[in-house]
Amino acid sequence: MQKHFTKExxxxxxxLYRRNLMxxxxxxxxxxxxxxxxxxxxxxxAVFNSFVHLGAxxxxxxxxxxxxxxxxxxxxxxxxTGFYTINHIQTDIVKQAHQTSAKYPKEVSEFEACGxxxxxKNHFFAPYLKGAxxxxxxxxxxxxxxxxxxxxxxxxxxxxxxxxxxxxxxxGFIDLAKAQTAVISGLDAYYEATEIARYSYxxxxxxxxxxx
Amino acid sequence: MQKHFTKExxxxxxxLYRRNLMxxxxxxxxxxxxxxxxxxxxxxxAVFNSFVHLGAxxxxxxxxxxxxxxxxxxxxxxxxTGFYTINHIQTDIVKQAHQTSAKYPKEVSEFEACGxxxxxKNHFFAPYLKGAxxxxxxxxxxxxxxxxxxxxxxxxxxxxxxxxxxxxxxxGFIDLAKAQTAVISGLDAYYEATEIARYSYxxxxxxxxxxx
Numbered sequence: 001m002q003k004h005f006t007k008e009x010x011x012x013x014x015x016l017y018r019r020n021l022m023x024x025x026x027x028x029x030x031x032x033x034x035x036x037x038x039x040x041x042x043x044x045x046a047v048f049n050s051f052v053h054l055g056a057x058x059x060x061x062x063x064x065x066x067x068x069x070x071x072x073x074x075x076x077x078x079x080x081t082g083f084y085t086i087n088h089i090q091t092d093i094v095k096q097a098h099q100t101s102a103k104y105p106k107e108v109s110e111f112e113a114c115g116x117x118x119x120x121k122n123h124f125f126a127p128y129l130k131g132a133x134x135x136x137x138x139x140x141x142x143x144x145x146x147x148x149x150x151x152x153x154x155x156x157x158x159x160x161x162x163x164x165x166x167x168x169x170x171x172g173f174i175d176l177a178k179a180q181t182a183v184i185s186g187l188d189a190y191y192e193a194t195e196i197a198r199y200s201y202x203x204x205x206x207x208x209x210x211x212x
Numbered sequence: 213m214q215k216h217f218t219k220e221x222x223x224x225x226x227x228l229y230r231r232n233l234m235x236x237x238x239x240x241x242x243x244x245x246x247x248x249x250x251x252x253x254x255x256x257x258a259v260f261n262s263f264v265h266l267g268a269x270x271x272x273x274x275x276x277x278x279x280x281x282x283x284x285x286x287x288x289x290x291x292x293t294g295f296y297t298i299n300h301i302q303t304d305i306v307k308q309a310h311q312t313s314a315k316y317p318k319e320v321s322e323f324e325a326c327g328x329x330x331x332x333k334n335h336f337f338a339p340y341l342k343g344a345x346x347x348x349x350x351x352x353x354x355x356x357x358x359x360x361x362x363x364x365x366x367x368x369x370x371x372x373x374x375x376x377x378x379x380x381x382x383x384g385f386i387d388l389a390k391a392q393t394a395v396i397s398g399l400d401a402y403y404e405a406t407e408i409a410r411y412s413y414x415x416x417x418x419x420x421x422x423x424x
Contacts, residue, residue, distance in 0.1 A: 003380065088239055174237065191408055
C-alpha cells in the first residue's frame, strides 16, 4: 500500500517524524568523518553524510553543512585554518563515528572522547583518522550559502589522499566494499554495501556488460 | 600498503583512470532516476547519483548536474517545464537504470528504450517511474552555478511523494534496505545495502544504544 505525502502534509508532520522522513527520502548517503584543528591545536572530528563530487579537474568535493548546530566547530576550524580531512567511516567503527555527533564542548577532541586516533603526515595541517582506508586532505575553496534552508555548501580542493593500494582496481575504480566503507541513511543508521554489478559504458541499442 | 596521491599527481593521471578514481573517492552515493517531460510531451529518464538533503522546511533537495553531457535533456526539460520526479533505483532494476545513461536522441524516451514504465498521478506534470517504492515529485527552485567545475547545483522543492507504507518505521525513518533502494559507487557500480545498526541520539559521556 502506497502512502502519499503532500507539501502541505509534510509541513504539518510532527518535527522528529518529519526530520527522519525527509533525511531518509533521497536515499543512501556517504559516511565520512571530517577532521579539523584550530589555530591553537585543538582537534575536532565529526560525522558528515552529504558529500558530492564536483569534478576531477580541479579535484573539488563539496558537502552540506549546518553551522548553527553541532557542526559549528568543524565550520569554524575550516574557516580559521583553511584545511580539513575527509576520512571514510569503515563498517567496524560506525558506533564510534556516530558518537562524534554528540555535542562535546570545544576543548574536548572527539578523537579522544570517541576512542579514535589522530594521524599527521606529509606536513598536512589537519588531522587524519588513523587506520581509515581512505583519507583525503582538502583546502577550503569557497562556501555557497543557500538561503532558503540556511545551509552552506562547502567546496574544497583535494590536496592529497591515501588509499589502501589493494582497494584500487586497474582502471582507477576504488572498491569501496573492499575498503569496508560504510553507508548512511538519515541521521543515525549505518549500512554495509555489497556489490551487485559494475557495468560497461552504456550505448543505445547495445547490451551492457558486467565489468570488474 | 597505502598509496599516496597528490594534487599534482592527480592532474597527471590518465583521464579515464582519474575519472574513476575521483568519482569513487567520496564514498557511496545515492541511486535515483530523474523523470522529466518536455512541453511537447516527450519524456526522459536518467540516472543520477549526487543528491543532498538541504532541509525539511521548506522541503528542498539538491543534486549536481553536468548539463554539457548526456544530462542535457534532463536539464532542458526541468528548465522548460519546472517539474521533475526522483525515483529510487531498486536493486532489481540496476541494469535498466544504468542503460538510461546511454546517449539516446531527444525523440527517444529512456522509459521505453530501457524497458521501464511511466506513471502519472495526482495531476503531477512529470512522469514517475512505475513500480518504484519511493517516488518524489519536485518543482524547480533555483540553479546554483559552480564555475570552477562547470556544474550546476539544482535545487527543487518537494511537492509530494509516495512510499510503500511498510517501509516507514513509526518515527518516520524510511527503511531503505526494505525498500530495496540501491547504492552507487562511481559512474557504473551498483550495490545493495544491509543495515549494521541504527543508533540513538549521541550525547557526551553516554553510551549510545541501538534503536529500531
